[in-house]
Amino acid sequence: MLARIARLEHRLDRRSGQGSAARQAGAGRAVDEALERPIVRGIAGPGLLAKTVVYRWQDHLPVYRQESIHARDGLELARSTICGWHQQLADLVERVVEAMLRDAFTQPYLCVDATGILVQAKEQCRKAHFWVMVAPERHVIYRYSHKHDSAAVDQLLAGYKGHLVADAHSVYDHLYKQGDVIEVGCWAHGRRYFHKALGSDPARSEHGLALIRALPRRTPSPDGHPQKTRGRPPPEVAPHRRRLFRLV
Numbered sequence: 001m002l003a004r005i006a007r008l009e010h011r012l013d014r015r016s017g018q019g020s021a022a023r024q025a026g027a028g029r030a031v032d033e034a035l036e037r038p039i040v041r042g043i044a045g046p047g048l049l050a051k052t053v054v055y056r057w058q059d060h061l062p063v064y065r066q067e068s069i070h071a072r073d074g075l076e077l078a079r080s081t082i083c084g085w086h087q088q089l090a091d092l093v094e095r096v097v098e099a100m101l102r103d104a105f106t107q108p109y110l111c112v113d114a115t116g117i118l119v120q121a122k123e124q125c126r127k128a129h130f131w132v133m134v135a136p137e138r139h140v141i142y143r144y145s146h147k148h149d150s151a152a153v154d155q156l157l158a159g160y161k162g163h164l165v166a167d168a169h170s171v172y173d174h175l176y177k178q179g180d181v182i183e184v185g186c187w188a189h190g191r192r193y194f195h196k197a198l199g200s201d202p203a204r205s206e207h208g209l210a211l212i213r214a215l216p217r218r219t220p221s222p223d224g225h226p227q228k229t230r231g232r233p234p235p236e237v238a239p240h241r242r243r244l245f246r247l248v
């Protein structure tokens with residue numbers, strides 16, 4: 001997994017005219033170019049780099065645990081080295097992420113949410129935010145911002161026109177006023193407050209949760225048979241849902 005770099009050196013034949021000319025030009029040998037690596041002058045090959053990324057972001061294995069795992073296998077690999085690799089890889093794949101973002105903006109709708117995190121600082125940890133943007137069945141894109149405000153939303157969704165599934169936070173309100181972005185309420189966030197109210201108003205909360213549970217996960221196809229809605233374009237699903245929701 002670590003790259004073993006071997007630069008081949010070819011001695012020029014002194015008996016040939018080419019070798020004599022090369023010596024006269026000040027070159028006694030020719031050296032092949034080093035193998036291209038994802039990280040310039042790095043010793044890690046693509047396999048090890050991909051492994052550390054998958055461990056960290058897909059398998060939720062922190063770098064300090066990766067450090068101990070590699071040490072157990074006889075490879076002294078500091079967590080600071082892994083973090084440095086990931087920082088450089090982030091710059092390397094930025095073009096891929098931008099292409100994913102452009103494709104996501106062409107989808108019928110996007111789902112967006114943010115969560116607060118603590119960031120290490122010299123005096124005291126400060127709060128920042130991770131944003132997640134989901135284009136269902138296609139992309140999951142993460143962004144980072146120092147603040148949770150309208151400016152961060154504008155940077156995340158710059159140029160987007162379409163339906164947006166988000167919570168009712170005021171940071172999105174200015175998007176809907178312009179008319180290019182259509183607000184779509186998030187049932188997950190809506191249900192949360194019915195659940196929180198169970199202790200103070202159980203009767204009405206239970207009724208609200210029951211209505212939400214009654215929302216169909218399947219809609220009938222034109223021939224009357226149940227059919228999953230996932231993967232079907234919104235214009236086909238919407239008429240059936242409107243008809244069934246009246247019953248709820």
